[in-house]
Structures are given as C-alpha cells and as structure tokens.
Amino acid sequence: VKEVKEGMNSRRVPIxxxxxxxxxxxxxxxxxxxxxxxxxxxxxxxxARVSAWRxxxxxxxxxxxxxxxxxxxxxxxxxxxxxxxxxRWRLAVAAACLALLVGGAAGWFGRGAWxxxxxxxxxxxxxxxxxxxxxxxxxHPVEVPADASHLMAWLSKRVGHELRAPDLLELGLxxxxxxxLPGAKGAAAFFMYEGGSGExxxxxxxxxxxxxxxxxxxxxxxVAAFYWIExxxxxxxxxxxxxxxxxxxxxxxxxQLEKSPPAKSSxxxx
Amino acid sequence: xxxxxxxxxDIERALATLxxxxxxxxxLVVLEGLxxxxxxxxxxxxIGTVMSRLARARAQIKSYLDGGRVALRRxx
Numbered sequence: 105v106k107e108v109k110e111g112m113n114s115r116r117v118p119i120x121x122x123x124x125x126x127x128x129x130x131x132x133x134x135x136x137x138x139x140x141x142x143x144x145x146x147x148x149x150x151x152a153r154v155s156a157w158r159x160x161x162x163x164x165x166x167x168x169x170x171x172x173x174x175x176x177x178x179x180x181x182x183x184x185x186x187x188x189x190x191x192r193w194r195l196a197v198a199a200a201c202l203a204l205l206v207g208g209a210a211g212w213f214g215r216g217a218w219x220x221x222x223x224x225x226x227x228x229x230x231x232x233x234x235x236x237x238x239x240x241x242x243x244h245p246v247e248v249p250a251d252a253s254h255l256m257a258w259l260s261k262r263v264g265h266e267l268r269a270p271d272l273l274e275l276g277l278x279x280x281x282x283x284x285l286p287g288a289k290g291a292a293a294f295f296m297y298e299g300g301s302g303e304x305x306x307x308x309x310x311x312x313x314x315x316x317x318x319x320x321x322x323x324x325x326x327v328a329a330f331y332w333i334e335x336x337x338x339x340x341x342x343x344x345x346x347x348x349x350x351x352x353x354x355x356x357x358x359x360q361l362e363k364s365p366p367a368k369s370s371x372x373x374x
Numbered sequence: 375x376x377x378x379x380x381x382x383x384d385i386e387r388a389l390a391t392l393x394x395x396x397x398x399x400x401x402l403v404v405l406e407g408l409x410x411x412x413x414x415x416x417x418x419x420x421i422g423t424v425m426s427r428l429a430r431a432r433a434q435i436k437s438y439l440d441g442g443r444v445a446l447r448r449x450x
Contacts, residue, residue: 122425125432129403131410156436161404163385168405 119143124150128157227287228331231308231340232324234285234294239304239327246281246296255282259293265337267309269295270357276300277353287311305343305353312338319354321347330354334361388438396431399424
C-alpha cells in the first residue's frame with residue numbers, strides 16, 4: 105500500500121474527467137500525473153473507468169494495430185512516460201489500413217481533414233524501414249556509388265523527376281550513393297550519407313499525391329526522421345535519433361532541394 | 375471475461391456504433407498516437423471538442439462492452 109495522503113490530495117486538487125482522459129492518453133503535464141494517481145487511489149470508480157478506457161485502447165490496438173506487424177499491447181506504461189520514443193509511424197500505417205477494416209468507416213477516413221496525413225506518414229514509414237534495413241550494411245549499403253556518373257540520371261529517370269542529392273559535406277556528411285526502392289506511387293530514390301564516425305543518414309524521395317505539409321518529426325527506436333511533402337514529392341531524412349543534428353541536416357538539405365526545379369514540371373522546360 | 379478473439383469482434387462492433395467524428399477522434403488518439411492538438415487540427419475543431427468526442431466515444435464503448443450488465447449511467 106502506497107503512502108499517499110489521499111484524502112488531503114483529492115480534496116485539494118479535484119480531478120476532472122478531462123484530466124482522466126488526458127492521463128490515459130499521456131497528455132497530462134508531468135506535475136499533474138502524481139495528483140491523478142493519488143486521486144485514483146482514493147476513487148475506485150474513477151480508477152475503474154480509467155482501467156476500462158485502457159482496456160478499450162488495448163482491444164483497439166490488438167484488433168487493428170497488428171496490421172503493422174508489431175505487438176502494441178504491452179507498450180502502455182513505459183511509452184506513456186517516454187511518449188516521444190513511441191514508434192508512431194507504425195501505428196500510422198495501421199491507421200492507414202483502418203479504412204479497409206472498420207466496416208462503414210470509409211466515410212470518415214475519406215474526409216478532407218484526413219487527406220495527406222496517412223499518405224505522408226506511410227511515406228515516412230517506408231523510408232524509416234528502408235533506413236533501418238540499409239544503414240547496417242557494411243559492404244552493400246547502396247546499389248550505385250556516389251562517384252558513378254549515372255547515379256543521378258538513373259534515379260531521376262526511374263523516379264520521373266530530376267533529382268539532386270543535397271550536398272551535406274559542410275556538416276561532415278559524405279554522399280555514399282543511392283538505390284532505387286519501391287514507393288507508394290512508383291519508384292523512390294534513396295540516398296545515403298556517411299559521417300566521420302560512421303553514422304549514416306538517408307534521404308528518401310518519392311512521389312506523393314498529398315498536398316504540401318509542414319516538417320514533421322518522428323522517432324523510431326534508435327533512429328529519427330524529419331519528413332515533409334513539397335511539390336508533389338515526399339522527402340524523409342532519417343538518421344540517428346539526435347534531433348538537433350538531424351534538424352541541421354534537414355535544413356541544409358531542404359534549402360538545396362528547394363532550389364531544385366519543382367516536381368510539377370515532369371514535362372518541364374526547366 | 376471474454377477471450378481475445380471475442381474482444382476483437384466486440385470492439386469492432388462497439389466502434390461501429392460511434393459517430394464518425396467520435397470514432398475518428400478515438401482512433402487517432404489511441405491507434406495513431408496523435409496528440410489532442412493534432413487531432414483538433416485535423417478535425418478542424420477546438421481541443422475541447424476533441425475531448426468531448428473522446429469522452430463520449432469511450433463512454434459509449436464502455437456501455438456497449440458492459441452490455442447486459444448493470445449499466446452505470448453517469449449523468450453528469
């Protein structure tokens with residue numbers, strides 16, 4: 105039994121229902137969590153509701169989260185504390201499949217507010233998976249090395265867009281080369297960079313049908329990614345989960361990509 | 375207690391009883407891990423609306439899953 109001054113605590117800081125939801129969803133500020141825990145210890149009815157909501161979430165995740173091939177049920181408590189490390193992109197993939205599964209739900213999924221979100225997240229998921237797969241390769245990290253003159257021409261042709269791998273040498277990252285990957289809308293180009301201590305960053309470019317998005321950030325285990333859609337192209341920069349460094353890399357890449365010809369000019373005149 | 379398979383079908387049916395907005399809010403939070411703020415932006419409503427959709431969704435699912443048992447109706 106925990107030594108909590110329930111009576112005192114619960115009288116002094118009554119917990120609203122909104123806060124109970126926020127507690128369950130990891131939205132509550134850290135300093136209020138202890139209050140809620142104390143409250144629940146003294147209010148079994150609320151504790152039962154919280155427990156029921158968590159069970160619901162588990163049922164939903166077990167029913168639909170499995171699509172992404174990841175057991176999600178046990179991640180509850182720990183991930184709630186370290187919310188940023190939750191592999192949300194995996195869940196995103198699951199959610200993207202939801203429309204097909206939840207009968208009669210096609211309507212809400214197709215609503216305007218949804219447009220682009222599953223698409224851009226799915227692109228990010230592809231890219232992060234590719235990153236994890238290929239950065240560990242010692243001998244064959246890329247299909248075509250950076251010094252091969254046909255690298256850009258080849259990838260550009262397959263992706264259907266004049267590509268330019270950003271120069272990240274200023275940040276100590278050297279382009280190793282690239283490879284072609286399957287993307288949601290045809291081929292995707294995948295560039296790999298390597299830093300002085302062997303750390304690797306990858307840039308994934310694929311055609312996307314969604315409208316432009318802001319820069320979004322996702323952490324997935326040891327790696328993190330910034331991703332965005334611009335000019336009908338989705339970009340995902342993935343690297344070690346060091347947000348500050350990754351952001352610098354992204355900014356450097358972004359300003360160069362911005363200067364490249366817009367993707368819309370597939371039959372361009374330059 | 376129902377087994378996991380039963381649970382899966384039950385939750386599916388329970389979700390089907392929700393309004394679109396409620397279901398979307400709940401799934402975005404629970405399954406996709408979006409923050410309330412992100413859901414609010416997506417749905418184009420204030421955070422308070424997201425929270426009330428969430429609350430209604432959860433209450434409804436609970437009463438659905440509780441089924442024939444004593445319905446603890448909370449009129450608040």
